[in-house]
């Protein structure tokens with residue numbers, strides 16, 4: 737489904753599904769920030785406050801933790817969001833422009849003709 741790290745292919749290789757509907761936008765980044773990045777930052781803050789950790793400790797513990805928890809989940813979360821968009825048929829809202837919806841209402845009854 738991916739052409740590169742986060743770029744989607746035009747269509748599915750197996751079934752030919754067109755991925756033009758897929759637009760998770762900032763969704764993957766939002767979930768990564770909420771559930772991975774914030775706990776990782778708390779780890780760094782905790783190390784600093786509790787142990788007054790040296791900068792090399794942060795370079796060896798906090799930085800790899802931040803990179804791993806922020807970069808690695810992006811791809812599976814994006815795949816999950818695209819699959820959810822497909823499953824729930826989520827798309828941008830569109831106005832209905834059928835012929836009957838825009839015609840003015842006619843009076844009903846014998847005088848209506």
Ligand SMILES: [Zn+2]
Nearest residue numbers: 748750751753
């Ligand atoms: Zn497919």
